[in-house]
Amino acid sequence: MMENEEPPKERVVKPQEALEGIEAGKGFQERLIHKVTSSELWRSVIRHGSPALRRNRALTVISNFFLHLHPLSIPRRALAFAHTWCMGGITFLLFLVLTVSGVLLMFYYVPEVGRAYEDMKDLQFAVSFGMLMRNLHRWSAHAMVVAVILHMMRVFYSGAYKPPRQFNWVIGVSLLVLTLLLSFTGYLLPWDQLSLWAITVGANMAGATPLVGYQGPFHELLGARVDNDVRFLLLGGTLVGQNALLRFYVLHCIVLPLVAVLGMAIHFWRVRKDGGISKPL
Amino acid sequence: MVAATPVEGTQDRRPMSVGQRLSRRFFAILGLGGLAGVVAAWSAGLVRFLFPRILYEPPMNFVAGDPDAYRSGEVETRWQKDHRVWVVREGEELYALIAQCTHLGCTPTWFADEQLFKCPCHGSNFTRAGDPVAGPAPSPLYRASVQRGMDGQLQVNKAISENRPGPRDAAPFVLRLKSGQRGERSA
Numbered sequence: 001m002m003e004n005e006e007p008p009k010e011r012v013v014k015p016q017e018a019l020e021g022i023e024a025g026k027g028f029q030e031r032l033i034h035k036v037t038s039s040e041l042w043r044s045v046i047r048h049g050s051p052a053l054r055r056n057r058a059l060t061v062i063s064n065f066f067l068h069l070h071p072l073s074i075p076r077r078a079l080a081f082a083h084t085w086c087m088g089g090i091t092f093l094l095f096l097v098l099t100v101s102g103v104l105l106m107f108y109y110v111p112e113v114g115r116a117y118e119d120m121k122d123l124q125f126a127v128s129f130g131m132l133m134r135n136l137h138r139w140s141a142h143a144m145v146v147a148v149i150l151h152m153m154r155v156f157y158s159g160a161y162k163p164p165r166q167f168n169w170v171i172g173v174s175l176l177v178l179t180l181l182l183s184f185t186g187y188l189l190p191w192d193q194l195s196l197w198a199i200t201v202g203a204n205m206a207g208a209t210p211l212v213g214y215q216g217p218f219h220e221l222l223g224a225r226v227d228n229d230v231r232f233l234l235l236g237g238t239l240v241g242q243n244a245l246l247r248f249y250v251l252h253c254i255v256l257p258l259v260a261v262l263g264m265a266i267h268f269w270r271v272r273k274d275g276g277i278s279k280p281l
Numbered sequence: 282m283v284a285a286t287p288v289e290g291t292q293d294r295r296p297m298s299v300g301q302r303l304s305r306r307f308f309a310i311l312g313l314g315g316l317a318g319v320v321a322a323w324s325a326g327l328v329r330f331l332f333p334r335i336l337y338e339p340p341m342n343f344v345a346g347d348p349d350a351y352r353s354g355e356v357e358t359r360w361q362k363d364h365r366v367w368v369v370r371e372g373e374e375l376y377a378l379i380a381q382c383t384h385l386g387c388t389p390t391w392f393a394d395e396q397l398f399k400c401p402c403h404g405s406n407f408t409r410a411g412d413p414v415a416g417p418a419p420s421p422l423y424r425a426s427v428q429r430g431m432d433g434q435l436q437v438n439k440a441i442s443e444n445r446p447g448p449r450d451a452a453p454f455v456l457r458l459k460s461g462q463r464g465e466r467s468a
Contacts, residue, residue: 197402201385228332237336 069268071276083158083280087151092264094144099257101137109189111249113242116191141183148179160278168270171263178260185252188245199240199248207231339364341440348375348427348435349458356391356409366425366437367391367398369409375456376449377425377437378411383444384418398422411444420444426453 036042037050048059061067077083108127109119123130152172155161161169188199207213207229211222214229224230226238236243271277343364351357351370360366365380365388378398380388387402397414398407405416412421426441435456443449 197387200387201402204386227336233331236331236333237338239338241338243333243336 069272071272074276075279077280078277080280084277085150085154087147087154091144091147091151094140094147095260095264097140098137098144101133101140102253104133105137106253111189111245113191113245116189116245120190120192141186145179145183148176152176158278158280162278165270165274165278168267168274171267171270175260175263175267178256178263182252182256182260185248185256188240188248189252191245196240199244203231203235203240203244206234342436342438344430345377345435345437347433348429348456351375356393358391360437361388364437364439366439368427368435368437370458371409373458375427375435375458376454377427379423379425379439379442381423382418383413383420383422384416411449412446421446421449424449424454427456428453429456 037046047063049056051057051060061070105123108123108130110116120134123134125131127133155169155172184199184202188195204215207226208216209230210216211218212224212230213219214224214226214231216224219229226232232238234244234247235241236247343360343366345360345364345366345368351368353370353372355370357368357370360368361380367378367380369376369378380398382389382400382402382405384400384403384405387400389398389400389405389407391398396409398409398411400406400416400418403417405418406414407418407422408414410421411424413419421444423442423444426438428436428438430436441453443454448454
């Protein structure tokens, strides 16, 4: 610490004055920090002062987009690992891993029936660290499904679905369905025998939907046929072909992630608005 | 109604004339109704947009060679890869099974030694006639329309299909061959 300009006999130093004293110090490091943090560029991005002060620490959280999602205070007991298993956070972390690794995979993958399988094989054997990226994506996807279900179990067993958090439970179930749909649409993209027949089976289940599926009950009421029903809408055709591959690709990479991000934003925001995470029973 | 009565909820304290009130209400309804109409039209257009009008899928019909060349009692699997059809000849009768499991749509495999079609997905078994004998399949395999073309070749059309016993055993789902043709078993 540098010597202050103030008389040493004055024992009580107000925090703001202490900071000003540091900023006016003679050391090169302090002067450099002062020059940078007092520049217009810095002050246009960072709105708060040094977090040495308690007030500035609060401002740091409030004025930061990423930190402001966090609650202002958390009960100490609610932080216990055994209470949450960190499953919600782990799910979100896996979603971020999947987003980054998925975007990287998109640089080498073309959703075309003649290329998709070859591109997947190239990722495994010809692209540097391609196998790592593909397996990172694949295993994170499996883990995310597991984490989401464990998160749901935790919320259920700790009674965190009870009022006032009922609607956040509903949003959570929607996010669970979105996670499963992301898994389902991603399953087709390797375009091998396993994915082709898995999606054939899955799409035929959609074809058995009442009223709007051509094999479902009451399908004749609305005139559902193989070339106009909900399965046709999903596949973009009467069989799993080029249109189905392209549709699943767009759903997997664009539509479902965007909807999931929106759902997660509401989900996290409501955790705060409904009084933070539930306390241990 | 008196013209001087202020409308409830309005910020403006000045009394409005009937004409003014009608005018506001009219434009509110017109605006919201128009917006709803535009949204509905765009939504309907979006749904229709997602149903393709042209499909670049394999054709439903194909020519499957000389019908008399098929051997009685055998299941011909050479059309399976490209057309998803098995051609079966039983004595004088010939029919074409669509190689699509009636459970959830996988392609079964013909096992000649067991005389069964077996589906790899969930284990459904079908006889040579297409009837389910094991597994979750709820109904027999479909038979495609089979006809002899002008040139004498076998024409298979999957767009016309039938799997109910009775209708499936008659034309156009069964083609009757003339006796004494080549390919028939001599015994």
